Amino acid sequence: MYVLVVEDERNLADAICQILKNEGIKTDVTYDGMTALTLAKSGMYDAIVLDIMLPGMDGIEVVKSVRRSGVATPVLMLTARTSTSDKVTGLDAGADDYMTKPFEVEELLARLRALTRRTGDVLLEEATFGDLKLDLTTHDLSCGERSVHLSGKEFEVMRMLMSSNARVVSKQDLLTRVWGGGADASENSVEAYVSFLRKKMNHLHSVVQITTLRMLGYRLEVLE
Ligand code: CA
Numbered sequence: 001m002y003v004l005v006v007e008d009e010r011n012l013a014d015a016i017c018q019i020l021k022n023e024g025i026k027t028d029v030t031y032d033g034m035t036a037l038t039l040a041k042s043g044m045y046d047a048i049v050l051d052i053m054l055p056g057m058d059g060i061e062v063v064k065s066v067r068r069s070g071v072a073t074p075v076l077m078l079t080a081r082t083s084t085s086d087k088v089t090g091l092d093a094g095a096d097d098y099m100t101k102p103f104e105v106e107e108l109l110a111r112l113r114a115l116t117r118r119t120g121d122v123l124l125e126e127a128t129f130g131d132l133k134l135d136l137t138t139h140d141l142s143c144g145e146r147s148v149h150l151s152g153k154e155f156e157v158m159r160m161l162m163s164s165n166a167r168v169v170s171k172q173d174l175l176t177r178v179w180g181g182g183a184d185a186s187e188n189s190v191e192a193y194v195s196f197l198r199k200k201m202n203h204l205h206s207v208v209q210i211t212t213l214r215m216l217g218y219r220l221e222v223l224e
Contacts, residue, residue: 001116002026002044002177006036006059007051007078012101016049019105025112026180033057040066043073043163044177046116049108051078052090060093067094070165074115078103127162130208130222132201134158143204150200153178157193161210161220170217194218 003020007013008031017027028045030036033054040048040062048066052059063075077090077098087098096115099107127134133142139155140147150158156178160169171190178193179185194210201208211221 001046001112002028003112004036004039004045004048005029006031006033006040006049006054006062008032008054009051016108019108020112023109026177031055033059033062037062037065040073041069041071042167042169042173043071043165044160044169044173045073047074047076047112049076049078049112050095052086053080060089063090063095064093076108076111076115127159129162129165129220130206132162132204132206132208134162141200141204143201143206143208146204148200148203150197153193154197154200157190158197161218164219166219166221168213168217168219173217 003025005013005016005020005027007016007029010031013029013031017029020027028039030039033056036050036054037057039045050059050062054062059077063077066073066075074097075095077095078101079086079090079098080101090098097111099111125136127136131143134140134150134155135142136159139150139152141150141158142148157174160174160177171187174190175185175187179189194212198210201210207223208220209223210218212218
């Protein structure tokens with residue numbers, strides 16, 4: 001799981017990240033709304049923990065804008081206030097759940113698990129792009145009648161490219177997300193896995209290709 005944490009109270013933000021890391025969950029953290037919006041729109045997170053009161057742009061505006069851009073990542077809103085109107089505004093804006101601060105660690109984890117499970121069950125059994133379908137349960141990539149199985153890392157790379165929906169994904173993002181930014185990973189690893197995927201897509205006779213953008217990264221493109 002990969003979670004974006006957005007909270008301007010740095011102590012709380014860092015504490016949430018530490019809790020998630022202890023559970024083996026990868027995190028990115030940001031302390032302001034504008035950066036949160038840019039990161040959230042990448043579509044690369046499994047869930048977003050989003051505070052309402054933020055400098056720059058508040059959490060309500062962030063979630064509205066994220067939803068307008070077509071990104072369906074589950075959002076768990078944090079609010080210091082207990083008024084019902086705040087919660088309703090958040091849910092109306094496109095948040096999936098909310099929690100009132102202060103909260104228990106177990107509650108945060110339980111709600112995140114529930115949100116991501118919901119995504120897995122309802123929204124994301126299958127990812128598609130052009131004539132390609134990626135089964136998120138079996139890790140099979142198919143095009144028409146043809147199908148190939150993807151290895152763990154091939155699957156993660158392809159899922160990230162698909163969820164970015166033709167937007168560029170940088171090698172650095174792939175390294176962080178798929179390899180966890182560990183020392184054993186390098187840009188060569190990314191290139192190798194992209195090459196494996198291209199061979200498999202070729203075998204499928206798909207009209208989709210992985211395009212390399214020099215210095216920027218990769219994106220999916222449909223060949224005319
Ligand atoms: Ca705040």
